[in-house]
Amino acid sequence: MATTIKSGFERIRNTEVWRTIFRSGSGSSNLHRSQAVQQNIFLHLFSVKVRSRALEFSPTWYLGALTLSTFFILIATGILLMFYYHPSVPQAYADMKDLQFVVASGVFLRNLHRWSAHAMVFLVFAHMFKVFYRGAYRPPRQFNWVIGVFLLLITLLLSYTGYLLPWDQLAFWAVTVGSNIAKAVPLMGKQIRFLMLGGNEVNANALLRFYVLHCVILPLVAILLVGVHFWRIRKDGGLYVPEKKNL
Amino acid sequence: MQAEVQSDVRKNPRRIAFILRRTSPYVKTQDDGRVMTYPTALSRFIIALEVAFVLLVWISLLANAPLEGMADPMHTPNPAKAPWYFLGLQELLHYFPPMVAGVLVPGLVVGALIVIPYFNINIEGESLWAKDRKRRLMIIGVALVLFCIFLLAFDVIVALVPTILIGGLMLWSARFSSESPRLFHRWLASKPLSFWIMSWFLIELTILTVVGTFFRGPGWSWVLPWQS
Numbered sequence: 388m389a390t391t392i393k394s395g396f397e398r399i400r401n402t403e404v405w406r407t408i409f410r411s412g413s414g415s416s417n418l419h420r421s422q423a424v425q426q427n428i429f430l431h432l433f434s435v436k437v438r439s440r441a442l443e444f445s446p447t448w449y450l451g452a453l454t455l456s457t458f459f460i461l462i463a464t465g466i467l468l469m470f471y472y473h474p475s476v477p478q479a480y481a482d483m484k485d486l487q488f489v490v491a492s493g494v495f496l497r498n499l500h501r502w503s504a505h506a507m508v509f510l511v512f513a514h515m516f517k518v519f520y521r522g523a524y525r526p527p528r529q530f531n532w533v534i535g536v537f538l539l540l541i542t543l544l545l546s547y548t549g550y551l552l553p554w555d556q557l558a559f560w561a562v563t564v565g566s567n568i569a570k571a572v573p574l575m576g577k578q579i580r581f582l583m584l585g586g587n588e589v590n591a592n593a594l595l596r597f598y599v600l601h602c603v604i605l606p607l608v609a610i611l612l613v614g615v616h617f618w619r620i621r622k623d624g625g626l627y628v629p630e631k632k633n634l
Numbered sequence: 635m636q637a638e639v640q641s642d643v644r645k646n647p648r649r650i651a652f653i654l655r656r657t658s659p660y661v662k663t664q665d666d667g668r669v670m671t672y673p674t675a676l677s678r679f680i681i682a683l684e685v686a687f688v689l690l691v692w693i694s695l696l697a698n699a700p701l702e703g704m705a706d707p708m709h710t711p712n713p714a715k716a717p718w719y720f721l722g723l724q725e726l727l728h729y730f731p732p733m734v735a736g737v738l739v740p741g742l743v744v745g746a747l748i749v750i751p752y753f754n755i756n757i758e759g760e761s762l763w764a765k766d767r768k769r770r771l772m773i774i775g776v777a778l779v780l781f782c783i784f785l786l787a788f789d790v791i792v793a794l795v796p797t798i799l800i801g802g803l804m805l806w807s808a809r810f811s812s813e814s815p816r817l818f819h820r821w822l823a824s825k826p827l828s829f830w831i832m833s834w835f836l837i838e839l840t841i842l843t844v845v846g847t848f849f850r851g852p853g854w855s856w857v858l859p860w861q862s
């Protein structure tokens with residue numbers, strides 16, 4: 388059975404169509420496997436070989452990989468949610484109710500997006516502390532750490548802008564509390580808050596701004612920075628694995 | 635074998651590497667065993683993705699995302715809470731003016747995080763007590779006491795407790811060295827200052843967030859989560 392599947396898969400990989408899509412074609416020699424990485428626009432960010440110790444559980448706890456996983460889930464569920472959502476008052480709230488009672492699996496979709504968002508915020512913090520305690524911020528990885536700090540901020544902003552979108556009491560007041568803090572910035576606090584909300588209070592303009600930030604600008608910035616983050620891992624010589632210490 | 639060294643560096647550039655103590659992990663580990671990214675590393679990532687997915691689907695089937703009544707600017711809920719990851723800050727807002735808790739503290743935290751890799755002291759990761767033990771003990775002891783008085787003056791008991799715990803552990807670790815018989819003592823003694831500061835930050839962050847999330851009720855008063 389397993390061999391049938393395997394040879395069937397090999398046959399597909401040998402078809403002309405497959406070879407036009409994946410330039411590396413079939414074969415499982417190390418050369419082919421290198422090409423599978425080098426000749427793929429997404430994978431070529433990574434090196435062809437990695438240190439086997441870097442794949443063990445203990446150095447990373449796979450926290451970066453898990454953060455990326457939640458980000459993927461968020462993009463997939465987020466796009467589906469966008470099909471059912473209008474960023475206007477009071478339609479936004481009505482859309483939440485529709486997701487709850489009308490859309491097939493709407494509740495599940497919303498749940499998955501919401502819980503994945505919480506998970507991502509948690510994981511990104513965990514990843515940061517893990518990188519710190521492993522000492523992986525040391526040269527030559529300094530700048531990748533800095534990119535990481537910006538990824539942390541972007542993640543928090545993504546979550547925070549998304550929080551307003553359901554337009555329920557929870558959303559409204561959480562964002563009111565947060566935007567009041569902006570007022571405390573010396574000299575231009577009021578202006579910053581106005582820029583953030585498109586007005587002096589959380590209203591329909593704020594909803595629209597948060598929507599554009601949440602669905603377009605911040606995801607684009609996040610994807611860009613994640614790309615740089617991974618490219619830097621390769622350029623900095625792969626993941627840092629501490630020497631086995633004898634205390 | 636004789637290597638000829640020419641004086642014209644432009645024609646014959648030479649590469650010189652200075653490998654300082656603990657500064658270049660890459661140089662030390664580059665000869666480890668290696669595996670192919672495709673398929674080994676990629677399949678590991680896909681497993682991580684699947685684990686995350688299965689867990690989150692399972693949670694999403696069990697628990698519903700909250701949805702309250704429609705936003706109403708006329709009715710302020712009490713307490714009005716920010717999302718959980720900002721509740722540590724909101725807890726601080728309870729003690730300090732917004733300028734301090736909302737602008738200064740987060741600004742300093744972000745700034746401190748960014749500069750971590752640019753300080754030699756963090757790179758070398760030398761034990762805090764390796765040099766100048768007496769003098770450092772003095773400075774850190776005094777700084778800790780002053781900081782605790784400051785927290786006490788503003789009644790920030792929730793931040794004071796972790797400070798005393800971590801600070802106490804840090805001062806206690808000065809008694810040990812790499813020759814101490816117990817492994818835990820040697821481990822404590824080997825820790826650099828950055829370790830202590832980051833651990834203090836981690837614990838403060840956790841405690842402030844937990845307090846803000848579960849232990850704060852109407853008017854930001856102290857409540858017990860199982861009583862409400």
Ligand code: HEM
Pocket residue numbers: 447449450451452453454455458511514515518523524528531532533534535536537538539542613616620625626627628
């Ligand atoms: C959207 C957020 C982020 C994603 C998706 C992400 C992803 C990753 C992944 C997949 C790795 C590979 C190793 C691992 O799994 O731990 C990694 C490594 C790394 N990350 Fe992140 N990361 C994010 C945020 C951060 C943050 C907030 C920091 C620190 C402030 C950071 C600093 C680093 C550093 C320095 C490395 C290299 C570690 C090494 O060489 O061993 N990253 N990241």
